[in-house]
Amino acid sequence: MADEATHEQHFHDPPNVTNPEHAEHHIVTPLQYGYVYITLLIGTLLTVLAADVDMGIFNPIVALAIACTKAVIVILFFMHVKYQSNLIKMTVGAGFFTFLVLITMTLSDYISRAWGLW
Amino acid sequence: MDNAIAPTEPLMPHETAVHEHEEHEHVFVPQHRHHFETEEQQREAGSFGMWLFLLTEIMFFGGLFFAYLLYRNWYYDAFVAASNQLNVSLGGANTAILITSGFFMALGVWAAEMRKRTLLVWMLVLTTLFGVAFLGIKYVEYKEKWEKHHIPGASFDISEFVNPPIDAKTGKPSQNPLPVDAAQKTQIFFFLYFAMTGMHALHMIIGIGLLFWLIGRSQRGDFSAGYVAPIENFGLYWHFVDIVWLFLFPLLYLINRHPLAH
Amino acid sequence: MSATSTTILNLPDQSTATIPKKNYITAEHGLLSWLLTGDHKRIAMLYLISITVFFFIGGAFAGLIRLELLTPQPDLVASDTYNKLFTMHGVIMVFLFLVPSVPATIGNFLIPIMVGARDLAFPKINLLSWYLYVVGGILVLSALVLGGVDTGWTFTTPLSTHYLNTHVLTTATAIFVAGFSSIFTGLNFIVTIHRMRCPGMTWFRMPLFVWAHYAASILMVLGTPVLAISLVLVALERVFGIGVFDPAKGGDPLLFQHLFWFYSHPAVYIMILPGMGVISEVVSTFSRKRVFGYTAVAFSSVAIALFGFFVWAHHMFIMGISNYSALVFSLLTMLVAVPSAIKIFNWSFTLQKGSITFETPMLYAFGFMGLFTIGGLTGVFLGSLGMDIQLTETYFIVAHFHFVMVGGMLMAFLSGVHFWWPKMTGRMYPESLSKLAAVVTFIGFNLTFMPQFILGYLGMPRRYHAYPPEFQVLNVLSTAGATVLGVGYMLPILYLAWSLKYGEIAGDNPWQATGLEWQIQSPPLTENFTEIPIMDHEAYDYEWLEHKTQHEVTHVG
Numbered sequence: 001m002a003d004e005a006t007h008e009q010h011f012h013d014p015p016n017v018t019n020p021e022h023a024e025h026h027i028v029t030p031l032q033y034g035y036v037y038i039t040l041l042i043g044t045l046l047t048v049l050a051a052d053v054d055m056g057i058f059n060p061i062v063a064l065a066i067a068c069t070k071a072v073i074v075i076l077f078f079m080h081v082k083y084q085s086n087l088i089k090m091t092v093g094a095g096f097f098t099f100l101v102l103i104t105m106t107l108s109d110y111i112s113r114a115w116g117l118w
Numbered sequence: 119m120d121n122a123i124a125p126t127e128p129l130m131p132h133e134t135a136v137h138e139h140e141e142h143e144h145v146f147v148p149q150h151r152h153h154f155e156t157e158e159q160q161r162e163a164g165s166f167g168m169w170l171f172l173l174t175e176i177m178f179f180g181g182l183f184f185a186y187l188l189y190r191n192w193y194y195d196a197f198v199a200a201s202n203q204l205n206v207s208l209g210g211a212n213t214a215i216l217i218t219s220g221f222f223m224a225l226g227v228w229a230a231e232m233r234k235r236t237l238l239v240w241m242l243v244l245t246t247l248f249g250v251a252f253l254g255i256k257y258v259e260y261k262e263k264w265e266k267h268h269i270p271g272a273s274f275d276i277s278e279f280v281n282p283p284i285d286a287k288t289g290k291p292s293q294n295p296l297p298v299d300a301a302q303k304t305q306i307f308f309f310l311y312f313a314m315t316g317m318h319a320l321h322m323i324i325g326i327g328l329l330f331w332l333i334g335r336s337q338r339g340d341f342s343a344g345y346v347a348p349i350e351n352f353g354l355y356w357h358f359v360d361i362v363w364l365f366l367f368p369l370l371y372l373i374n375r376h377p378l379a380h
Numbered sequence: 381m382s383a384t385s386t387t388i389l390n391l392p393d394q395s396t397a398t399i400p401k402k403n404y405i406t407a408e409h410g411l412l413s414w415l416l417t418g419d420h421k422r423i424a425m426l427y428l429i430s431i432t433v434f435f436f437i438g439g440a441f442a443g444l445i446r447l448e449l450l451t452p453q454p455d456l457v458a459s460d461t462y463n464k465l466f467t468m469h470g471v472i473m474v475f476l477f478l479v480p481s482v483p484a485t486i487g488n489f490l491i492p493i494m495v496g497a498r499d500l501a502f503p504k505i506n507l508l509s510w511y512l513y514v515v516g517g518i519l520v521l522s523a524l525v526l527g528g529v530d531t532g533w534t535f536t537t538p539l540s541t542h543y544l545n546t547h548v549l550t551t552a553t554a555i556f557v558a559g560f561s562s563i564f565t566g567l568n569f570i571v572t573i574h575r576m577r578c579p580g581m582t583w584f585r586m587p588l589f590v591w592a593h594y595a596a597s598i599l600m601v602l603g604t605p606v607l608a609i610s611l612v613l614v615a616l617e618r619v620f621g622i623g624v625f626d627p628a629k630g631g632d633p634l635l636f637q638h639l640f641w642f643y644s645h646p647a648v649y650i651m652i653l654p655g656m657g658v659i660s661e662v663v664s665t666f667s668r669k670r671v672f673g674y675t676a677v678a679f680s681s682v683a684i685a686l687f688g689f690f691v692w693a694h695h696m697f698i699m700g701i702s703n704y705s706a707l708v709f710s711l712l713t714m715l716v717a718v719p720s721a722i723k724i725f726n727w728s729f730t731l732q733k734g735s736i737t738f739e740t741p742m743l744y745a746f747g748f749m750g751l752f753t754i755g756g757l758t759g760v761f762l763g764s765l766g767m768d769i770q771l772t773e774t775y776f777i778v779a780h781f782h783f784v785m786v787g788g789m790l791m792a793f794l795s796g797v798h799f800w801w802p803k804m805t806g807r808m809y810p811e812s813l814s815k816l817a818a819v820v821t822f823i824g825f826n827l828t829f830m831p832q833f834i835l836g837y838l839g840m841p842r843r844y845h846a847y848p849p850e851f852q853v854l855n856v857l858s859t860a861g862a863t864v865l866g867v868g869y870m871l872p873i874l875y876l877a878w879s880l881k882y883g884e885i886a887g888d889n890p891w892q893a894t895g896l897e898w899q900i901q902s903p904p905l906t907e908n909f910t911e912i913p914i915m916d917h918e919a920y921d922y923e924w925l926e927h928k929t930q931h932e933v934t935h936v937g
Contacts, residue, residue: 094598109693112705
């Protein structure tokens with residue numbers, strides 16, 4: 001019920017109008033971008049070199065691990081997610097989560113097809 | 119007074135509280151759309167909206183990635199043989215080119231934030247150039263596939279997989295020969311190769327189109343006076359397309375570089 | 381408000397009341413001002429007109445289907461034609477009516493107002509969304525005119541990729557485009573709800589209508605792209621013969637179904653959640669009571685959205701998926717029923733000890749609660765593997781989804797249209813005629829679809845235009861019901877159009893409802909609010925409303 005008491009309630013930071021989580025508007029410097037760039041190039045080189053080493057079953061695992069790391073670095077730094085609000089971080093997470101649901105649950109069918117006597 | 123909507127006295131206690139703490143008062147910058155209360159809100163909303171769009175892209179490519187996962191498992195030998203038809207140097211070079219393009223894009227965003235018009239234009243131009251270079255190499259690769267009759271469809275030629283060419287150095291076939299029915303499955307690999315890289319290339323072409331528009335407007339100074347959102351949000355799109363390629367490269371080009379060993 | 385009155389309707393004095401001169405309809409004139417508008421309310425109206433057109437086209441196909449099924453013999457149309465009829469009925473009703481029905485019309489209109497914003501986050505994207513819808517619709521109509529498509533709305537492979545020569549590509553393209561319409565609507569809602577709420581509007585003060593749309597929007601954004609890629613693959617398969625779904629070339633037709641249903645199951649929640657949002661608002665208003673268990677209802681919307689992503693293969697139980705994964709999906713299907721049931725319970729408890737009146741929106745809401753419950757329960761039967769083997773691909777399934785979609789969603793849509801009609805147009809519809817239409821619809825619906833449960837259980841397959849003669853009686857009942865239903869749906873078109881000119885002036889808050897939309901003029905201003913409101917009370921706060929009414933400052937129209 002609105003009365004004088006609630007007028008003391010601060011609406012000074014109306015939800016979602018000004019920066020709600022007070023996330024600093026951080027500007028990534030070219031130097032930081034440079035470090036990221038070099039890291040990504042090294043990652044690419046590693047991917048190609050690792051592919052030429054015979055690690056059997058681990059080849060695809062290593063390749064994907066490096067790819068995932070590169071992707072995370074691009075997301076955090078080139079796409080600034082490290083410096084963004086929790087909402088953006090959760091959104092990115094939600095996207096990958098749904099992608100994983102698609103992959104794993106569809107896989108649950110294919111993986112289990114050859115089993116059993118039915 | 120418990121209903122702030124009905125118009126009454128102009129200044130009410132809570133309104134004063136609102137204005138005192140607002141940092142972005144009523145200074146309307148040109149890009150500020152009036153359904154947003156502050157430009158900060160608008161910028162955050164734009165970024166959020168672009169991320170939601172990118173989520174749709176993740177799910178869109180996700181379907182193709184699953185198809186790849188399935189058929190790679192079902193037809194591993196065919197996928198290995200077909201994958202080794204791709205040129206790793208070109209693919210690796212393309213990966214580096216795209217990463218570089220992304221680097222320039224990120225610098226472009228910085229330039230916009232620092233209000234440096236000329237630098238922004240140069241960064242966007244470099245982003246575009248490297249993007250075009252990527253597409254150029256892809257064209258070369260696609261052309262090679264066309265010439266070798268490795269495009270799925272009526273003219274697909276499996277002879278190279280059934281009778282792999284002899285490696286001059288070892289005197290043995292460079293790949294394990296595949297039985298005919300397995301060799302047929304290489305078509306599925308190539309279909310996925312063209313579908314995934316083709317879809318990726320389509321996104322690059324759209325991105326390059328948008329880049330031309332952004333370059334034009336940046337040249338006019340539209341994005342170096344505080345209005346950074348279009349550059350930022352396009353950057354998100356461009357980096358996303360880059361990430362897709364970061365996965366396509368190992369998945370398509372590097373399945374198994376030692377097929378003879380196992 | 382009299383304790384013994386049979387209606388809560390509170391209209392202003394008709395001899396002096398007028399529609400406010402300045403409102404979103406009169407703000408600008410000319411066709412272009414509508415076709416190039418950024419105003420979410422105008423876009424909502426554009427959508428309302430377009431989806432109504434498509435509803436009647438889809439309905440016409442339903443009429444033809446029921447006409448054919450009057451007799452056991454295939455005597456009205458050839459089998460190919462019959463296949464085209466049910467395909468077009470499904471495609472139009474699902475993609476061009478049900479998916480956008482509440483979100484694109486009532487949702488577009490109300491969400492900014494309900495959260496206290498001046499418009500959605502991206503007005504231009506909103507307009508683009510409508511154009512994409514129209515293009516999708518035109519493409520569907522072209523497919524129709526060019527000769528139709530007969531794959532069934534589900535495009536099952538390899539039928540759609542290898543065995544049919546109808547306009548699959550055109551229809552697939554149409555749905556692809558319409559899908560983006562849906563994605564953009566959802567995207568807009570999510571950003572608006574997260575980032576444009578007015579001061580004081582915390583998540584738990586928002587109307588449940590908004591929560592429902594938030595959940596549906598998540599599904600739209602995350603699910604629809606998978607439909608898009610599945611259609612792209614069908615197109616590539618048809619055009620290039622690449623073999624992705626062709627067993628002869630090593631492909632798996634079931635891969636299509638996994639991708640298709642990954643969207644199409646959440647799609648049914650996209651369709652129903654906004655309707656449930658409507659019901660929350662209507663049940664509360666017409667029982668004069670806050671929704672029981674607000675938090676549970678809010679979270680149940682999100683739970684439906686979340687679990688909705690985990691159950692899609694229950695559409696594929698007999699298609700060849702592994703029995704183990706069928707078990708998993710069956711279990712999850714049982715779980716997804718729980719949040720829906722929570723809503724029904726909470727609405728029921730809202731009714732308990734409320735002051736219930738039976739205006740038209742409430743009649744539709746009661747219809748929803750009963751029919752959706754039946755439809756939902758039969759869904760649980762179908763989720764059970766053993767039962768599904770008997771009942772799938774029969775009329776039991778047809779009855780099930782019509783109960784939830786027509787008995788449920790369409791009733792919710794009509795409930796919402798009637799409830800917010802005074803707000804959107806400034807005029808009231810004729811109450812007695814609308815009550816009649818609601819009752820006629822309810823009777824017609826039950827007569828149409830109840831027999832279909834029995835038919836399905838007895839074994840009549842779906843999508844067949846011929847059937848054993850012993851099923852005729854039930855089919856005749858069903859067709860009779862469909863005729864009654866058709867009348868029930870025609871009536872609102874007529875009287876709602878009539879009300880635009882001759883309806884009583886509604887005033888700001890004819891239903892004496894809570895919610896920000898009822899505190900502004902009817903029809904609203906283009907900018908919705910003269911000043912952005914500050915939300916200082918909970919949702920469904922009837923005491924606040926009572927207090928406000930007693931202290932009402934004269935509203936400047």
